[in-house]
Amino acid sequence: MTRPLPEDLWPDVRPDAARRLMAAAVESFASRGYHATTTRDIATAAGMSPAALYVHFPAKSAVLFAISRSGHARTLAMVENTIAEHADPVDAMRTLVERFVAWHAQRHVVARVVQHELDALPAQEYQVVVDLRRRTESLVREVITRGAESGAFTVPDVRTAARAVLSLGIDVARWYSPASKPSPTVLGKQYAELVLRMLGYTS
Amino acid sequence: MTRPLPEDLWPDVRPDAARRLMAAAVESFASRGYHATTTRDIATAAGMSPAALYVHFPAKSAVLFAISRSGHARTLAMVENTIAEHADPVDAMRTLVERFVAWHAQRHVVARVVQHELDALPAQEYQVVVDLRRRTESLVREVITRGAESGAFTVPDVRTAARAVLSLGIDVARWYSPASKPSPTVLGKQYAELVLRMLGYTS
Structure with a gap:
């Protein structure tokens, strides 16, 4: 994480893993753009495997x-x-x-x-x-x-x-x-x- | 070109080829983002070769x-x-x-x-x-x-x-x-x- 994210982002999102993936995605999209970001980038930034991402998000x-x-x-x-x-x-x-x-x-x-x-x-x-x-x-x-x-x-x-x-x-x-x-x-x-x-x- | 660009964009830019490349780049950046666009994409959209792009822009x-x-x-x-x-x-x-x-x-x-x-x-x-x-x-x-x-x-x-x-x-x-x-x-x-x-x- 290169930029701070407020702690109260997505208090409604469960489980924690899904919220961690969303935070990692925000960072990746913000720094390199949506199109140049892969699901692997997001999973890696969240400390997870690409397979673990697909448990929470289909794409x-x-x-x-x-x-x-x-x-x-x-x-x-x-x-x-x-x-x-x-x-x-x-x-x-x-x-x-x-x-x-x-x-x-x-x-x-x-x-x-x-x-x-x-x-x-x-x-x-x-x-x-x-x-x-x-x-x-x-x-x-x-x-x-x-x-x-x-x-x-x-x-x-x-x-x-x-x-x-x-x-x-x-x-x-x-x-x-x-x-x-x-x-x-x-x-x-x-x-x-x-x-x-x-x-x-x-x- | 999928979106219209006003004709008076960059009247100060010469030669025409440079202006065409800039217009093609705007289209590509707008539709897929800067990071996911290659110089080849820009050159192709402008009807030119990647080598021709480098004549006008180093990167x-x-x-x-x-x-x-x-x-x-x-x-x-x-x-x-x-x-x-x-x-x-x-x-x-x-x-x-x-x-x-x-x-x-x-x-x-x-x-x-x-x-x-x-x-x-x-x-x-x-x-x-x-x-x-x-x-x-x-x-x-x-x-x-x-x-x-x-x-x-x-x-x-x-x-x-x-x-x-x-x-x-x-x-x-x-x-x-x-x-x-x-x-x-x-x-x-x-x-x-x-x-x-x-x-x-x-x-």
Whole structure:
């Protein structure tokens, strides 16, 4: 492992061996790209035999899918929870951006792999991920629409605004490095303020 | 060629064969990744022999560098020209975002390759590109600072604001597709309005 991976990645994945393989795959995909990585590379990096990998994943693409689905499902769950916690659209949007941005900063290595290798997913798996993304984007649009209806937000185009909100957060994974000055939490708060202004909110 | 490439890519590159090789490399890198692409793949896609490739580029990394340097140098020149054309920081920022966003939408295939494969550049070439990015980011910070001094902008943190402005534009290359509804020009105008609000500008 050349880069640190947060310990709380995939707490839902069992057994440990499957999680170790996913972590090893993230490292390999991040350093040499998905296409140039073999299942043997992943197994070796996880300290296992290629045969042991196939016990958990039928193919290299299944490891990529597990990583990608987990990331997208947890993002969607975070957005759903945030909306459930905050009835006020301004509070919901602020907390959503704080969490979304901090998440992409903390998990930038995984998030980068997930973004870069999306096109490498087989068609059916790709659709599952696209569906999770659509649901997330649709929830963000709903918060913006509610805010516009309540008069808190003024947006010329809800779709473009929702895209910009998510885009700002996702792109954090591209440029963020552990050496970056603002911590994930501070960056999340700064971005939440920028997003609220972008949506025409004046405190 | 499976994806369309704008005809005006690399108008500065001579001879034609070098430009054809760069276009073929973009296609190959975009579809299978830099690491899994060979110089033979690139030459074949350009309808040339591997030996003919070496006449123009000493290595695969030299093709990637030519693509990446050209994209970054033209972006920097665009930002410099925009600032030279507009003394008012609000006008400068609006035009800058319009052009930056439209550029990343129009040239999303190339821009995506350039972003994804940045880490694949050899150390010295990487530094050249990082230097071009730093100069671009520094110019954006200067416009924001001038706007803050004139009272047109209010930003809590100039560095984070500049990063957000560029991040929004760069990430367009990730999600934009020719099927996307807003045209590059319209998207540029929408994003320019969002950015001006983000910087605390009220018209």
